[in-house]
Amino acid sequence: xxxxxNYSSDYYIQGILQKDRIILSxxxxxxESTKQADERLADEILQACIRLQKNSKRIAITGSxxxxxxxxxxxxxxxxxxxxxxxxxxxxxxxSSKSKGSILGxxxxxxxxxxxxxxxxxxxxxxxxLGGVARNTRETIxxxxxxxxxxxxxxxxxxxxxxxxxxxMVDLFLLLLLPNSGxxxxxxxxxxxxxxxxxxxxxxxxxxxxxxxxxxxxxxxALHLFAASEKDWTTPVLNISSIQQxxxxxxxxxxxxxxxxxxxxxxxxxxxxxxxxxxxxxxILQELQQAFSSNKNIADLKNKLQxxxxxxxxxxxxAAKFLVQKFLEQP
Amino acid sequence: xxxxxNYSSDYYIQGILQKDRIILSxxxxxxESTKQADERLADEILQACIRLQKNSKRIAITGSxxxxxxxxxxxxxxxxxxxxxxxxxxxxxxxSSKSKGSILGxxxxxxxxxxxxxxxxxxxxxxxxLGGVARNTRETIxxxxxxxxxxxxxxxxxxxxxxxxxxxMVDLFLLLLLPNSGxxxxxxxxxxxxxxxxxxxxxxxxxxxxxxxxxxxxxxxALHLFAASEKDWTTPVLNISSIQQxxxxxxxxxxxxxxxxxxxxxxxxxxxxxxxxxxxxxxILQELQQAFSSNKNIADLKNKLQxxxxxxxxxxxxAAKFLVQKFLEQP
Numbered sequence: 001x002x003x004x005x006n007y008s009s010d011y012y013i014q015g016i017l018q019k020d021r022i023i024l025s026x027x028x029x030x031x032e033s034t035k036q037a038d039e040r041l042a043d044e045i046l047q048a049c050i051r052l053q054k055n056s057k058r059i060a061i062t063g064s065x066x067x068x069x070x071x072x073x074x075x076x077x078x079x080x081x082x083x084x085x086x087x088x089x090x091x092x093x094x095x096s097s098k099s100k101g102s103i104l105g106x107x108x109x110x111x112x113x114x115x116x117x118x119x120x121x122x123x124x125x126x127x128x129x130l131g132g133v134a135r136n137t138r139e140t141i142x143x144x145x146x147x148x149x150x151x152x153x154x155x156x157x158x159x160x161x162x163x164x165x166x167x168x169m170v171d172l173f174l175l176l177l178l179p180n181s182g183x184x185x186x187x188x189x190x191x192x193x194x195x196x197x198x199x200x201x202x203x204x205x206x207x208x209x210x211x212x213x214x215x216x217x218x219x220x221x222a223l224h225l226f227a228a229s230e231k232d233w234t235t236p237v238l239n240i241s242s243i244q245q246x247x248x249x250x251x252x253x254x255x256x257x258x259x260x261x262x263x264x265x266x267x268x269x270x271x272x273x274x275x276x277x278x279x280x281x282x283x284i285l286q287e288l289q290q291a292f293s294s295n296k297n298i299a300d301l302k303n304k305l306q307x308x309x310x311x312x313x314x315x316x317x318x319a320a321k322f323l324v325q326k327f328l329e330q331p
Numbered sequence: 332x333x334x335x336x337n338y339s340s341d342y343y344i345q346g347i348l349q350k351d352r353i354i355l356s357x358x359x360x361x362x363e364s365t366k367q368a369d370e371r372l373a374d375e376i377l378q379a380c381i382r383l384q385k386n387s388k389r390i391a392i393t394g395s396x397x398x399x400x401x402x403x404x405x406x407x408x409x410x411x412x413x414x415x416x417x418x419x420x421x422x423x424x425x426x427s428s429k430s431k432g433s434i435l436g437x438x439x440x441x442x443x444x445x446x447x448x449x450x451x452x453x454x455x456x457x458x459x460x461l462g463g464v465a466r467n468t469r470e471t472i473x474x475x476x477x478x479x480x481x482x483x484x485x486x487x488x489x490x491x492x493x494x495x496x497x498x499x500m501v502d503l504f505l506l507l508l509l510p511n512s513g514x515x516x517x518x519x520x521x522x523x524x525x526x527x528x529x530x531x532x533x534x535x536x537x538x539x540x541x542x543x544x545x546x547x548x549x550x551x552x553a554l555h556l557f558a559a560s561e562k563d564w565t566t567p568v569l570n571i572s573s574i575q576q577x578x579x580x581x582x583x584x585x586x587x588x589x590x591x592x593x594x595x596x597x598x599x600x601x602x603x604x605x606x607x608x609x610x611x612x613x614x615i616l617q618e619l620q621q622a623f624s625s626n627k628n629i630a631d632l633k634n635k636l637q638x639x640x641x642x643x644x645x646x647x648x649x650a651a652k653f654l655v656q657k658f659l660e661q662p
Contacts (some may be wrong), residue, residue, distance in 0.1 A: 046646050053643060135648060142646070222553055276640050276647045283651030288619040291659055309607050312384060315377050315473070316607045317466060320614030328622055 009044035016049065016147050021120050024147055028122060031139045046139055049146035056088075056145040057259055060154045060166045062192065063176030068202045069155050070109035072176060072242040077119060078112040079248055080151055086118040088149040092137055092156045092166065120149065131286045134165040138279065141169055167195045168275050168282075171268055172258055175199045177219065179212035179239075193222065196235055198254055204239035204247065212239050231267050233258065298327050340375035347380065347478050352451050355478055359453060362470045377470055380477035387419075387476040388590055391485045391497045393523065394507030399533045400486055401440035403507055403573040408450060408484070409443040410579055416481040417449040423468055423487040423497065451480065462617045465496040469610065472500055498526045499606050499613075502599055503589055506530045508550065510543035510570075524553065527566055529585055535570035535578065543570050562598050564589065629658050 012030070015023025031042045063069050077087045089110065113119045124137045137154060144152050154170060156162050167173055175196035193199075199219055204212035220237045236254050240247030262268040292298060305319040343361070346354025362373045394400050408418045420441065444450045455468045468485060475483050485501060487493050498504055506527035524530075530550055535543035551568045567585050571578030593599040623629060636650040 043646075043649055046649070050643050050646050139646075139648070218552075221549075273641050277637060279647040280637065280640060280651050283648050284623065284655055285616060285620065287651055287655035288623060288658075289616065291655065292615065292619060306608060306611065309611060310604050312381050315374075315381050315470075316610040317470070317614050318374055318377070320611050320618055324615055324618035324622065327619075 009041055009048065012041075012045050013048045013052075016143065017052070019147060021117075024120065024143060025122070027143055028140050031143065032124075032136045046142060049142050052146035053142075054145055054148045056141075056149050056152045057172065057255070058141060058145075058152045058154070058170040059172045059174055059255070060156060060163075060170040061174045061176065062156045062163055062166070063202070064178070067176040067178055068242055069176055072200070072202055072240075073153055073155060074110045074112050075242040075245055076248060076251070077110070077151075077153070079245075079252065081113070081116055081118050084118075085150040086148070087113070087151045087153065088120045088144040088147075089113065089122070089153045089155060090137055090140055090144070091121075091123045092133055092154060092162055120144070120147075133162070134169075135283070135286075137166070138169050163192050163195060168278050171262065171271065172255065173197045176202045177215065178202060179204055179208045179215040193219075196223075197233060197258060198251070199223070199235060199237045200247075200251065201237065201239045202242055205241045205244055231262060231265075233261060292324075292327055295327060295330065297330070298323060301326065340372055340379065343372075343376050344379045344383075347474060348383070350478060352448075355451065355474060356453070358474055359471050362474065363455075363467045377473060380473050383477035384473075385476055385479045387472075387480050387483045388503065388586070389472060389476075389483045389485070389501040390503045390505055390586070391487065391494075391501040392505045392507065393487045393494055393497070394533070395509070398507040398509055399573055400507055403531070403533055403571075404484055404486060405441040405443050406573040406576055407579060407582070408441070408482075410576075410583065411482055412444070412447055412449050415449075417451075417479070418444070419451045419475040419478075419480040419483045420444065420453070421468055421471055421475070421483065421485045422452075422454045423464060423485060423493055451475070451478075464493070465500075466614070466617075468497070469500050494523050494526060499609050502593065502602065503586065504528045507533045508546065509533060510535055510539045510546040524550075527554075528564060528589060529582070530554070530566060530568045531578075531582065532568065532570045533573055536572045536575055562593060562596075564592060623655075623658055626658060626661065628661070629654060632657060 012023055012027040016027060027045050030038050030045065033042065061069055061073060073089055077089065080087055110121060113121060122140065124133055124140065141152055141154070154166055156166050173195045175192065175198070177199060179201050201212050201215050201219070204216075216237045216239055223235050223237065238247055238251055238254065240251060259268070262271070302319075302323055305314065305323065308314045309316050309319055343354055343358040347358060358376050361369050361376065364373065392400055392404060404420055408420065411418055441452060444452060453471065455464055455471065472483055472485070485497055487497050504526045506523065506529070508530060510532050532543050532546045532550070535547075547568045547570055554566050554568065569578055569582055569585065571582060590599070593602070633650075633654055636645065636654065639645045640647050640650055
């Protein structure tokens, strides 16, 4: 997307402070831009925004395709907006080819949120690799928090690697499942279950009541089998219906209880600092890898060595050592 | 450990080919050595050994402390030795301070294996980080396979990150649990359950029969909840007793069936090539990281920037970019 850089970083920062959603959008577009010319402006905006951190609740919402994430966010968002809370919704879909369609789909399923002046919906630009998407999303969260949203929802599809990334951006990880008894979990990786702070059995309508209860029991059971988390929180499993709007009072109560707990214990601040240091390490690796793999000579050499490895002619470790040595010797 | 390098790589390679376990041990010590002087010799030995790959069955054996891994390996190893099979046992314990004790403990619990001329037991040197332990173990596997062991067992404690590493070294991943019903899994991370190709409920003695059956059912249930693996294999859950030696015929039958399946489908060869390329990428990252973090100036700068990140003065991404740029500019 073409971005006009006629304005200084002050313009964007003031706009964000004055809760101007159009300027927020422009600022996010600058952050997402891969153009060299936007980099300095992006850095200045971010730099200012991290000093303006408010007290947003950062919540990841994940689940298989079809679990009803968008309808759920619409219902939860609407209830929170009615309670005079402000809400930002960021959608991540690393599978770039699909995302345009699904984001359009999202917006039509978030009809109660679109156009509300206390709500902001933004898909993450997906013309990038997972590392790029993660970075954009994380920086967008920082901008939205500086803007002062009470809730920042990060919606992600629960099938890929994106969850580990998202887990390291949020305070609370919400997993949406369907009341298909055991079959439902077929598409969910075990590691994702482990990340959940709250599990919701969505589509627990009256007519699905029996299946929904069984699903909740099974999930509770599966969760119970595994190790407790360090923050002394037992993951609740709730039956909800986004369409019939049942179960949401209990959900909001659990979300409040969770934040009360992690804020009063100091865990939230500690978690965010841990996450920042995680991103430092992660980005150092990304940058090193990026510099390594964008080196044409090294890439050619690596291709040759990969073939030799597959033919059992050389050892992977020796090949790696040799490649890195060559890379660091380059002028 | 002091290693005398009076011999050429040919000496070690010939010794390995002639199934001399003392020379194998010396060769592994050279591989594990961190002395610059041993590096070239180690490279030559490895280089020769990867061309000598035989058809070993590489099997990871993991489980919580107390699950009875050593006694299990003793019983399974003994049965295989009685069937004229040769067995290597490599023990990994990344928690270096504990490992000396536990390895001594292991050896006394493997009394039927110690001293058998078709068996070789080797703890992985643990005075190193996880990356170093992984590399040593992987290279030791290569040497043991060149030596021609029918089975190579890699024993690891099922509580850390070491399992992901080990998963990428083996053909078959075996998880040992105890018949404590749900409580048993408390110490096992969910991700480890997901890796298992065979789950064993150990200590399923007659007097524990009821609890052991319940545990097996629960584990089957938990496994069933999740996504199927790409190799078209349903993870069996077996009740065994290492002390009473029950359930081992069925286990050996399952192991054989597994290898028959992955060998006839070509999956095993494909898996090993994938693993080699995984280790290439992994080692490139390790080497880049190593070069980065052993740079004193960069380390000092990073310390300063970490403090600024924690104080919300700068953004982690900017700090990372800056550090990598400084690092690559260095002469």
